[in-house]
Amino acid sequence: MGGLAPPPPVEQRAPGRWQVGTVTRIKRETPRVKSFRIDLPIWIPHLPGQHYDVRLTAEDGYQAQRSYSIASSPLDEGGIELTIDLLEDGEVSPHFHDVVVEGDRVEVRGPLTSYFVWHGESPALLLGGGSGVVPLMAMLRHRRRTMPELPMRLVYSVRAGEAVIYADELGDDAILTFTREPPSGWSGHTGRIDAALVAEAGVEPGIAFVCGSNGFVEAASQLALEAGFDPEQVRTERFGPTG
Amino acid sequence: MGNGFVSRGFQRRRRPPDELADRLPPGQYVEPGFPVLTAGPTPHIDADAWGFRIDGMVGQEREWTWDEFQALPFETVPCDIHCVTKWSKLSTNFGGVSVDTLLEGVEPRGDFAVQYSYGGYTTNVPLADITGGKAWVVTEHEGEPLPRTHGGPARMLVPHLYFWKSAKWVAGLRIMDDDEPGFWEQRGYHNYGDPWKEQRYWGD
Numbered sequence: 001m002g003g004l005a006p007p008p009p010v011e012q013r014a015p016g017r018w019q020v021g022t023v024t025r026i027k028r029e030t031p032r033v034k035s036f037r038i039d040l041p042i043w044i045p046h047l048p049g050q051h052y053d054v055r056l057t058a059e060d061g062y063q064a065q066r067s068y069s070i071a072s073s074p075l076d077e078g079g080i081e082l083t084i085d086l087l088e089d090g091e092v093s094p095h096f097h098d099v100v101v102e103g104d105r106v107e108v109r110g111p112l113t114s115y116f117v118w119h120g121e122s123p124a125l126l127l128g129g130g131s132g133v134v135p136l137m138a139m140l141r142h143r144r145r146t147m148p149e150l151p152m153r154l155v156y157s158v159r160a161g162e163a164v165i166y167a168d169e170l171g172d173d174a175i176l177t178f179t180r181e182p183p184s185g186w187s188g189h190t191g192r193i194d195a196a197l198v199a200e201a202g203v204e205p206g207i208a209f210v211c212g213s214n215g216f217v218e219a220a221s222q223l224a225l226e227a228g229f230d231p232e233q234v235r236t237e238r239f240g241p242t243g
Numbered sequence: 244m245g246n247g248f249v250s251r252g253f254q255r256r257r258r259p260p261d262e263l264a265d266r267l268p269p270g271q272y273v274e275p276g277f278p279v280l281t282a283g284p285t286p287h288i289d290a291d292a293w294g295f296r297i298d299g300m301v302g303q304e305r306e307w308t309w310d311e312f313q314a315l316p317f318e319t320v321p322c323d324i325h326c327v328t329k330w331s332k333l334s335t336n337f338g339g340v341s342v343d344t345l346l347e348g349v350e351p352r353g354d355f356a357v358q359y360s361y362g363g364y365t366t367n368v369p370l371a372d373i374t375g376g377k378a379w380v381v382t383e384h385e386g387e388p389l390p391r392t393h394g395g396p397a398r399m400l401v402p403h404l405y406f407w408k409s410a411k412w413v414a415g416l417r418i419m420d421d422d423e424p425g426f427w428e429q430r431g432y433h434n435y436g437d438p439w440k441e442q443r444y445w446g447d
Contacts, residue, residue: 020248055270056250064255065270065329091256091272099252107248112444113431115282214279214392221284232363234284 016044018055018109021079023102029165032086033131034097035071038106039079046074048138049117049209049237052082052110056095066092069135069211069237070111071166073142080110083165085131116209116237118142123151125203125229127193127220129212130158135237136209137166140173153201157193157216161186175201198223205229211237263333266323268438274330277384279392282426286362286412290396295345295380296415299357302350309396312382315340320379322402324409325438337389337400339381342373342416353420358399358410366410366425367434370418373401380413405436405443 025037048070055065072081086097100106118124118139126136133156143152154174158164161183170176177189177197189197193216205228210221217238224234258264259273267273290309297305307315319338325331351370359365372378378401382389389395394411401409407427428434433442441447 018246056253057248058253058255059249060255062255063270064253064257064272067328094256095250095253104251105248106250113427115427115430218285218392225284231284231286236281236283238279238281 016042016109016111018107020105021108023100023104023106024079026100026102029083029167030163032097032163033083033165034086035081035083036096036100036106037072037079037081038108040108043078043080044111045077046070046080046111046138047114047117047119048073048142049135050111050113051135052080052108053112054082054092054096055107055109056092057107064091066090067112069138071134071137071141073138073145075142075145080108083131083134083137116211116235118207118209120147120150121207122147123203123206124153125198125201125206125208125224125227126152126154127198127208127210127212127224128154128156129193129216129220130163131165132210132212132216132237132239133165135211137169139209141169144173151203151206153203155193155197155201157212157220193220193223195223195226198227206233208234209237210234212239214238266333267331268325269441270443271325271329271331271438274332277332277335277393278326278328278330280326280328281392281411282364283362285392287391288361288396288412293361293396293414295397295413297345297349297418298415299417300351300353300420301418302352303348305345305349307345312340312380312397316344318379320381320400320402322400324402324406327405327407327432327436327443331438336385337379337381338383338386339379339397339400341376342378342380343376345380345416346374349418351418353418355419355422357417357419357423357425358408358413359415359417360410361412361414364410364412364426366408367419367423367428368401368404368408369422369435372404373399373416377401377403403437405432405438407432408436 021038021040027035051067051069068082071083084096128136160181208224323333381400398411399409399413
């Protein structure tokens with residue numbers, strides 16, 4: 001890739017302790033997804049793909065914790081962006097959606113774990129289903145700002161036109177397919193991700209990151225293997241139930 | 244807890260039944276389902292091709308084929324399991340063979356063990372945490388063959404530690420005289436993983 005320098009290495013280290021950040025910006029991405037920019041007093045550069053834990057504490061001391069992927073590039077210093085999908089019967093995501101406003105303080109800890117992370121390897125194929133696109137967006141965003149020529153492509157499977165997260169940011173490096181209700185006038189792909197779509201992404205076997213529901217990940221990781229990716233280079237992250 | 248921080252407007256929405264509350268470690272919530280969490284593609288291991296070994300620092304290595312394994316004493320194990328990603332599944336039942344049974348005649352000569360799996364996963368545990376009725380190699384869940392996504396045909400079950408310490412698609416145990424961090428233990432998760440002490444990540 002023409003002598004492009006790899007991104008500065010980020011040393012693997014123990015995560016930060018719990019700290020209280022401040023929500024400085026909230027963006028509604030879809031009817032049930034919002035992104036929260038959280039400024040942190042102790043900011044540690046993350047690797048794209050890492051997550052933070054969020055902890056809520058009630059007046060009576062009751063606590064609930066969940067993990068959320070970081071959506072932002074580590075070049076956005078001083079804070080992180082977490083994109084949170086609303087699960088109606090959940091405990092943490094409804095609080096973020098219905099209660100948290102800009103200026104609120106939230107307790108977080110991270111960045112955490114280092115397998116589903118992008119270190120600058122290429123070519124890179126990103127397969128995302130629904131809100132599984134979030135950690136992949138951190139990778140796309142970071143690549144755009146550090147190594148825009150590096151081969152990386154996102155294939156993003158979405159249920160409906162209204163459910164596209166980061167819709168205003170998806171460019172030539174992303175291919176969308178709609179599984180249920182494409183937007184009116186849509187002339188692109190419909191249906192579940194398949195071998196033809198993976199082939200169209202045009203990413204030579206390298207590293208693949210696959211994130212979504214368990215069903216999506218089972219199917220999409222199999223497609224990556226069939227396209228010639230080495231099993232050890234197919235990294236998956238499946239939604240646990242994250243309410 | 245302890246720093247006094249309160250999340251403005253946050254109230255508990257879920258409350259486990261009282262009789263279960265003391266079975267839920269700190270920071271966990273009750274999950275009725277059985278979520279799948281795996282770092283890579285799900286491997287296909289046919290029972291015919293499956294085998295289990297105990298090797299490393301031992302007086303006598305042992306190895307079983309699937310059929311030989313089926314002939315070992317089988318136990319049903321009622322337990323609670325706790326995933327580091329915050330869900331716990333209470334009152335679930337696995338079926339398999341106790342590690343105590345598997346270690347008979349092996350003469351372990353180290354204090355640690357690494358569970359290793361088809362597909363390359365590893366996780367480390369002190370030997371004392373998988374002996375004395377604390378761990379099993381299981382082939383059934385709720386009376387059915389263990390599903391492939393949950394580690395079938397066989398996985399480890401070490402219910403008193405976070406569930407990444409129970410390797411799916413397990414292929415064997417290597418007895419070691421040193422404690423060698425496994426896959427997740429090298430990538431940010433705690434070396435021991437006691438859910439009651441909330442040992443999730445490095446430094447906890």
